[in-house]
Amino acid sequence: MVFAALAGGLSLFSFAPFGWWWLQFPLLAFLFYQVGIDANTKRAAWIGWAYGLGWSVAGMHWLYIALTRFGGLNPILGAIAILLLGAYMGIYGAVATGVASWLRTKWSLKVKPFLLLVLPVMWGVSEWLRGWVFTGFPWAASGYAHNDAPLGGFAPILGVYGIGVLAALCGACIAMLTQRSRMWGISIFAIVIATGAGLHTWQWTQPAGQPIKVRLLQGDISQDEKFDERHLVQALDLYRNMITEAPADLIATPETAIAAFPQQLPVGYLASLANYARSTNSAIIYGIPFADSPTHFANSVGGFAPNGQTYRYDKHHLVPFGEFIPTGFRWFTDMMAIPLGDFSRGAPVQAPFAIKDQRVLPNVCYEDVFGEEIAQQLREAPQPATLLLNVSNLAWYGESVAIPQHLQISQMRSLETGRPMLRSTNNGATAVIDGRGKVQAKLAYYTRGVLTASVQGMAGSTPYIRFGNALFLGLGALALLGAWFSARRARA
Known part of the structure; x- marks a missing residue:
């Protein structure tokens, strides 16, 4: 053995x-x-x-x-x-x-x-x-x-x-x-x-509409500071400055780039992002937790469209011990200082975010490990997405193989669905993957930066999407x- x-x-x-x-x-x-x-x-x-x-x-x-x-x-x-x-x-x-x-x-x-x-x-x-x-x-x-x-x-x-x-x-x-x-x-x-x-x-799939210009942000905020209230204002300012640095058809931040509920944010913070979206004809997707009630929380992404419409996607497949505590294991999570919680699940099928000719479907961190669930979203949505977007924060795992492994997982999702996958992450791998699973552009790991690219959406179904x-x-x-x-x- x-x-x-x-x-x-x-x-x-x-x-x-x-x-x-x-x-x-x-x-x-x-x-x-x-x-x-x-x-x-x-x-x-x-x-x-x-x-x-x-x-x-x-x-x-x-x-x-x-x-x-x-x-x-x-x-x-x-x-x-x-x-x-x-x-x-x-x-x-x-x-x-x-x-x-x-x-x-x-x-x-x-x-x-x-x-x-x-x-x-x-x-x-x-x-x-x-x-x-x-x-x-x-x-x-x-x-x-x-x-x-x-x-x-x-x-x-x-x-x-x-x-x-x-x-x-x-x-x-x-x-x-x-x-x-x-x-x-x-x-x-x-x-x-x-x-x-x-x-x-x-x-298996074919180009749909015109390409869009994307800006994918990588803030590289230290994990031991990310959920520390003493550093919250600094992180909020960092991401607002990165978002508003230049317009694009789509500007995306990592998972929980805004590490506070909307009710806890400075007055006018989200309104300033919405105003920027309208004034520059940019669509913005930002990672944030939502609190719909004192007992109902969601790990989500929000969105602002240039026409003033808002968007929300709630994470459906939650991480055991990180986003929900399995029955009988609270004693284990109580031994750790990780900010854990019991989040509510989003719907299995959620609408994509319409951006010009494209429809962008987010998935949050660990969700893109479940290819059958992404295929279900593409199969059952009235208007299937033409682009996939993963927002992640793998800073929990230090300088390890977790980041390149997760990039490899996203490549598989592109291969299965014939859809490009955009990735906006805290410290890597922020990347653009085409519909054939090839990495077209990527930021260096463990650095702060913005990845700018032009991305062509794809339509049609692979056998894996269908079955x-x-x-x-x-x-x-x-x-x-x-x-x-x-x-x-x-x-x-």
Whole structure:
């Protein structure tokens, strides 16, 4: 199990900022080979758990910074918390390998369908489960490593979890090299890689309207000052000055750039932004919490249009322990000094912000980890968005891999939806991503600045927008049916 945990930990290097996407294949091959040595379901589950533990601790170790540096948690308790999170995440790895091994025994599967059908599908299903059970935590899902790799071509069809299945299939093909029918592995590997590379050339969406000029702000306010009342006026002045420095079709600030409720702001502060929007023909989107009543709060973005209309988007998918406290865990949050609260959820489908020829749909920080929810918004909105906008504050995680990992996640959302993604963040990654998932412009991390760009909106639907994860799940069900049928034929 130690080697399985180490192999899982090495998966960190397949993601940004390292970008060794190909490393996933031999690491998954190692996992599948270990699971396939014998048909012991218990042993397979423990190996999968250890692999998932290493994968999660390595991929999400930056949470330790938020807990200890900014949350005030004892470093030993912080380390224990990360290990416990990894132990929980490891359960999904155990589900993948344990259920696959159980099916192998129940169906009397031969090695080939076990490796090439059952294990890859169960790996993808386990990642999908991790994305929604207990509200989900799908960070570092394996598919994110492949934005700029051949498998990224499948994103508009199968989404990030479908790519995870294909990455696992490639690993299984490598594991097949230890078997007599190694040509199956070589052939399938070549077909999958070649097909993905070919799909990168397919244009799923088309330009809509005229491009707009955007200004994306990055204030780089220290996290230990952001929610300190002694620094609030300074931060408000900073963002007002950055907003009003120059006009643009769209000016966007990071998440909670205005770190106070409207009722707590200096008189006339928001009115001055609205006046600037009208006088310069600029649309402004600003991150702010709203208090609709003494017990109803929302992590939101507000907007001012040049014609005087206002806009509001409320975050729908909230962060456990950060934006709501799970039942029974208040004792844990009480140990930390992080400004936590119980926010109310926004509606699952909310209208985009109309800006000239474009319609901009915000998502707040962690929300863009949930691609199926963004696809739902595009699928069900009467007028689908042509541009996506992520506003974030990752200063909680210091100088860690969290920022490049989050940029990689936003790139996947662009690939899945064929929509450009704009990012306005506190200290990175403030960027413009085109509808093919390519970063067109980016500010340096941990600096104060403004990113100015011209962005073309896109319209139309990808298969992923139309069907979400149903395609990946349906194809997975067919693969399992094929494995069962092959076992039945072998027994006949």
